[in-house]
Amino acid sequence: MRLGVLTGGGDCPGLNALIRGLVKRGTHEFGYEFVGIENGYMGLVEPELARPLTEEDTRGILPKGGTILGTSNKANPFAYATREDGHWVERDVSDQVLRRCEELRLDGLIAVGGDGTLSIAHRLVEKGLKVVGCPKTIDNDLSGTDQTFGFDTARLIVTEALDRLHSTAESHDRVMVVEIMGRHAGFLTLESGIAGGADVILIPEIPYRVESVVEKLHRRATRRRSFSIIAISEGAFPQGGQLAVLDSAEAIPGRGVVRLGGSGKVLADLLARHIEAEIRVTVLGHLQRGGSPSAADRVLATRYGCKVLDLVSAGQWDHMVALRAGEIISVPLSESRKERRVDPSGELVRFTKSMGISFGD
Numbered sequence: 001m002r003l004g005v006l007t008g009g010g011d012c013p014g015l016n017a018l019i020r021g022l023v024k025r026g027t028h029e030f031g032y033e034f035v036g037i038e039n040g041y042m043g044l045v046e047p048e049l050a051r052p053l054t055e056e057d058t059r060g061i062l063p064k065g066g067t068i069l070g071t072s073n074k075a076n077p078f079a080y081a082t083r084e085d086g087h088w089v090e091r092d093v094s095d096q097v098l099r100r101c102e103e104l105r106l107d108g109l110i111a112v113g114g115d116g117t118l119s120i121a122h123r124l125v126e127k128g129l130k131v132v133g134c135p136k137t138i139d140n141d142l143s144g145t146d147q148t149f150g151f152d153t154a155r156l157i158v159t160e161a162l163d164r165l166h167s168t169a170e171s172h173d174r175v176m177v178v179e180i181m182g183r184h185a186g187f188l189t190l191e192s193g194i195a196g197g198a199d200v201i202l203i204p205e206i207p208y209r210v211e212s213v214v215e216k217l218h219r220r221a222t223r224r225r226s227f228s229i230i231a232i233s234e235g236a237f238p239q240g241g242q243l244a245v246l247d248s249a250e251a252i253p254g255r256g257v258v259r260l261g262g263s264g265k266v267l268a269d270l271l272a273r274h275i276e277a278e279i280r281v282t283v284l285g286h287l288q289r290g291g292s293p294s295a296a297d298r299v300l301a302t303r304y305g306c307k308v309l310d311l312v313s314a315g316q317w318d319h320m321v322a323l324r325a326g327e328i329i330s331v332p333l334s335e336s337r338k339e340r341r342v343d344p345s346g347e348l349v350r351f352t353k354s355m356g357i358s359f360g361d
Helices: 015-030 040-044 094-103 115-126 151-172 187-195 210-222 263-271 295-313 333-337 347-354
Strands: 002-007 033-037 050-052 080-084 087-091 108-113 131-135 175-180 200-202 228-233 245-247 279-283 319-324 327-332
Touching (some): 015 033, 094 115, 151 279, 151 295, 175 187, 210 263
Parallel strands (some): 131 319, 200 228
Antiparallel strands (some): 033 050, 080 087, 319 327
C-alpha cells in the first residue's frame, strides 16, 4: 500500500514524533510505502511538493519541534486562494486534489491536523478520497479526543513563563498580564494558569467584568501582595465586549478564520483606568508552539502514528485516532468538526475558584 502523509494547520511539538512512529511501524510491520506531502494540502495542489518518505528521513527527528513536511493553515482546497489580475480569489480545487492523489498513485491519505485540517479531510472523503486522520493542536479543543498532542508541551512552556514572570513582577510591584494562545478554548490558559500560580485566569468561556478583576487586585494589595499575575486567553473578552482581532478572514485569503490577538492589551488599558500599579503585557505568541516536545507528547504522538495504521489496515477510512480514558481508539472524522470548550461549571474551574483565583465573573 502507498500512503500519502500531510501535516496541516499550525505547527506544534510532536508532529515529527508522529511521522517517525507512523513510518517506522508502517515500514517494518506492514511493508507500506509513504509519500510526504509538503506544506499541508498545498502539496496536493501545487506541483513538486511531494517526495518519498522513508525510515531514513525519520532518523533524529523525534526530539525536534515543527514538522519535516512543513505545514500551512491557508491551503483549503475547497477555498484555495490564488492571485488573478492583481486580486485574491478563492477557488474550489478539490477535484485537482483527487487527480493529484491519482498521479501520485496513493491508496490513501493520512491527514494530521486540527479541526480545519480534519474537517477538510472529511469533505474529501465525501468526494471519494480515502482519508484517515490524526488530531493535533496546542489548543486541545477537539471534541473527538480527550487530549491532542502538542498541548502538554505548550502547557509546560506557558507554566515556565509564568514562573519567570513571578520574580520580576514581585521585584517591581507590577501587574503582569500574560496573553496565551488557545483561540476560543481556554484549556491552555486554565491549566497553565493553575500550574503557574496565576492570581487571575481569564478564558473565553467566562466573559470577564473589569470591576471583578480590579476587586481581586485590590484585595491582594490589602494583603501586602503588591504584584499580580493575570493569565488571559487570546480569545477572552469583557462582558458586553468583543474579541480582540489582529486580522479578519478577508485579510488572510484562503484561511477562512480571523486571527486573534491583543486581548492582553485590551485588559491592560481597561485596568489602567482603575489601578495605579504599573501594568506590563507579555504576549507569549509562537513561543508556545516551538521547541522540543515533552516526553508525554512524544509518547502520545507516537501512539497516534502507530494506531492510525490499524485504521488503514482495517479499511476504516473517514475516521481518526483519539485518546479516550487512556486508550487509543477510532472515532468518525465528523467528530473533529465539533469544538470542545472548558466547562465553566466543571470540576477544574470550581476547584480553582475555591482557592481564591478569580475568573473575572
